Amino acid sequence: xxxxxxxxxxxxxxxxxxxxxxxxxxxxxxxxxxxxxxxxxxxxxxxxxxxxxxxxxxxxxxxxxxxxxxxxxxxxxxxxxxxxxxxxxxxxxxxxxxxxxxxxxxxxxxxxxxxxxxxxxxxxxxxxxxxxxxxxxxxxxxxxxxxxxxxxxxxxxxxxxxxxxxxxxxxxxxxxxxxxxxxxxxxxxxxxxxxxxxxxxxxxxxxxxxxxxxxxxxxxxxxxxxxxxxxxxxxxxxxxxxxxxxxxxxxx
Amino acid sequence: xxxxxxxxxxxxxxxxxxxxxxxxxxxxxxxxxxxxxxxxxxxxxxxxxxxxxxxxxxxxxxxxxxxxxxxxxxxxxxxxxxxxxxxxxxxxxxxxxxxxxxxxxxxxxxxxxxxxxxxxxxxxxxxxxxxxxxxxxxxxxxxxxxxxxxxxxxxxxxxxxxxxxxxxxxxxxxxxxxxxxxxxxxxxxxxxxxxxxxxxxxxxxxxxxxxxxxxxxxxxx
Numbered sequence: 435x436x437x438x439x440x441x442x443x444x445x446x447x448x449x450x451x452x453x454x455x456x457x458x459x460x461x462x463x464x465x466x467x468x469x470x471x472x473x474x475x476x477x478x479x480x481x482x483x484x485x486x487x488x489x490x491x492x493x494x495x496x497x498x499x500x501x502x503x504x505x506x507x508x509x510x511x512x513x514x515x516x517x518x519x520x521x522x523x524x525x526x527x528x529x530x531x532x533x534x535x536x537x538x539x540x541x542x543x544x545x546x547x548x549x550x551x552x553x554x555x556x557x558x559x560x561x562x563x564x565x566x567x568x569x570x571x572x573x574x575x576x577x578x579x580x581x582x583x584x585x586x587x588x589x590x591x592x593x594x595x596x597x598x599x600x601x602x603x604x605x606x607x608x609x610x611x612x613x614x615x616x617x618x619x620x621x622x623x624x625x626x627x628x629x630x631x632x633x634x635x636x637x638x639x640x641x642x643x644x645x646x647x648x649x650x651x652x653x654x655x656x657x658x659x660x661x662x663x664x665x666x667x668x669x670x671x672x673x674x675x676x677x678x679x680x681x682x683x684x685x686x
Numbered sequence: 687x688x689x690x691x692x693x694x695x696x697x698x699x700x701x702x703x704x705x706x707x708x709x710x711x712x713x714x715x716x717x718x719x720x721x722x723x724x725x726x727x728x729x730x731x732x733x734x735x736x737x738x739x740x741x742x743x744x745x746x747x748x749x750x751x752x753x754x755x756x757x758x759x760x761x762x763x764x765x766x767x768x769x770x771x772x773x774x775x776x777x778x779x780x781x782x783x784x785x786x787x788x789x790x791x792x793x794x795x796x797x798x799x800x801x802x803x804x805x806x807x808x809x810x811x812x813x814x815x816x817x818x819x820x821x822x823x824x825x826x827x828x829x830x831x832x833x834x835x836x837x838x839x840x841x842x843x844x845x846x847x848x849x850x851x852x853x854x855x856x857x858x859x860x861x862x863x864x865x866x867x868x869x870x871x872x873x874x875x876x877x878x879x880x881x882x883x884x885x886x887x888x889x890x891x892x893x894x895x896x897x898x899x900x901x902x903x904x905x906x907x
Contacts, residue, residue: 489805509813517811527806531825531901541810544820573902586806593810 437464439501440628441486441597446495448485448652455481456492457652463597463630468623470639471632472674473649479632482649483599486630487519488512500596517545520590520598524605526582528574528589534561535570538589546593560588564618580611584618591622598622600631636678640664648674688872696863696873700880703859707884710773710845710855714780715838721781722788722834727818729789730796740789747786752844755779760851772853776845784841791833795826828899835892842884856880 441463448456456478463469471479484490486497488506497504499518505511529537538557542548548556561567564584566577574582583603590598600619604612616638623629623642633639639646640660648656648663656663656674663674728740747755760775770778799822807817827834849858856877864873 484805487809489809513811513813516809519809521806521809523802523806525802527800527802529803529806529821529825531828540820541807541812544816545811575902589806589810 437466439463440465440499441630442496442498443482443486444496444498446482446485446492446497448481448490448492450481455652456485459495459652459654461647461654461657463628464644465628466626467644468619468629468631468642469645469647470643471630471647471649472634472636472639472677473655474677477649478652479649480601481652483521483601483630483632487516487521487599489516489521517593518596520593520595522583522586522590522598522600522603524602526574526579526586526606528582528586530574533571533573534566534577534585534588537574537585538592541589542592556592557588560592561585563591564588565614578611579607580614583607583615587615587618587622597628597630600629600633602632602634604633604635634681636664636681646674648672648677688869691867691869692872692876695867696876699859699863700856700877703854703856704880706848706853706855706858707845710776710780710848710853711842714777714784714845715841717777717781718784718837718841719788719834721785722792722837723823725785725789726792726796729793731818744786744789747783748790752779752783753847753850755783756847756851772848772851775851776848776853780841780845780848783844784837787837787840788830788834791830791837792826794833795828795830796822798829799825828901831892831896831899835889835896838892839885839888842888843881846881 439462443462444460446456446459447454459478459482471482473479481490485492485495488497488504491506499515504515529540532540535554535557538560539550539553542553542556543550546553558567558570561570564587566581566584566588569577569581569585574585577585583606587598587603603619604615607615612635616635619629619631620638620642643660646656646658646660646663647654650673656672663672664678725740725743728736729744730737732740756775756779759770759779760772763770763775803821803825804817807821808814812821845855846857848855849861854862860873860877864870867873
């Protein structure tokens with residue numbers, strides 16, 4: 435897979451309240467890839483994703499998107515950059531006072547300055563794409579967990595992001611609802627959307643990820659294709675594999 | 687009770703007063719709410735210096751009697767060369783006092799909005815100001831509405847202090863007429879009814895507004 439490099443992160447460091455959360459993280463995502471980030475809680479996965487879209491500002495390091503280095507200083511550039519990075523949160527973070535259609539269209543109207551009609555048309559297309567076109571007039575409190583997460587994906591997709599960051603998108607869902615969200619993600623991946631996803635869904639990572647990164651204590655410990663990291667051929671097990679077996683045992 | 691006195695003297699005088707009262711209440715309510723929103727936002731999300739100024743404002747205007755504030759504005763300010771008419775002094779006093787209370791209700795409502803929604807808005811490219819205006823404020827106002835409505839009802843009643851700085855509104859008219867005719871019972875009984883009706887109308891209006899803005903997932907909805 436020698437795709438074109440879309441996102442590159444170099445030497446990222448982040449310290450919060452005196453504790454080092456990320457230390458010298460360097461990684462990249464190729465265009466069209468689905469890259470999966472796994473590892474124990476508190477290992478820095480969430481912080482890395484939030485640093486990548488500048489919801490948190492890294493202390494040091496560089497972020498390069500599509501060959502262009504991102505300036506952290508200039509406010510306007512940061513805002514424009516964030517539009518290009520879609521973000522999906524574990525807790526959905528939908529706008530509670532807006533219905534499904536408005537949740538998607540508000541950023542189109544207020545950030546992209548589209549007309550109300552254009553924004554509504556676009557929003558409706560995105561809702562259909564994730565399979566909740568029928569629920570367009572319902573409010574977040576009236577949707578199921580799976581529908582909420584699909585709505586948040588539609589909201590991010592409407593901005594035409596270059597890459598989608600997903601921060602444990604299924605971890606807050608009931609087990610029977612996980613499948614519908616993963617199906618949307620699978621579909622996006624097959625249509626060429628570039629994604630970086632933190633998850634504990636090992637089966638999903640194994641079958642769909644182009645590459646897996648194992649993160650622990652703020653560092654990327656192992657990195658490689660799922661077959662390399664998740665096969666137990668050799669006597670020396672990879673850290674990733676032992677972590678996966680532990681997770682699978684817990685689920686079993 | 688003398689019904690001809692009530693209908694030919696009292697009611698016309700009180701109606702004049704009512705007009706003045708409304709002219710005091712409506713602008714004070716709007717200005718007070720605006721001040722409260724600005725102060726509430728500054729205290730919650732503002733930089734430290736702004737937050738400190740807004741908190742000091744709330745402390746002073748919540749911490750002193752409204753009557754003292756009115757006296758300062760009307761009788762005190764001329765000493766430093768600022769002359770306000772009774773009407774302007776009253777509206778200024780009511781707005782400032784009411785704004786201080788509103789800022790508390792709004793601060794509470796702002797604190798109840800989950801930070802995740804703010805992060806979600808920022809991740810979509812909303813600026814800080816746009817996030818506040820389009821995401822936080824509409825939700826916070828819904829949550830603040832019961833408290834804000836309460837403050838508006840207080841305002842209707844504390845507008846009765848304006849006559850003390852010679853802005854003759856409803857209570858002022860009543861006081862004059864009662865003193866002239868010595869019919870305190872009739873006059874103040876009826877003035878009481880005027881206020882009761884005003885407050886009831888405001889309550890119904892506020893309830894309607896709450897229903898109109900109700901969103902599934904908030905309160906009863």
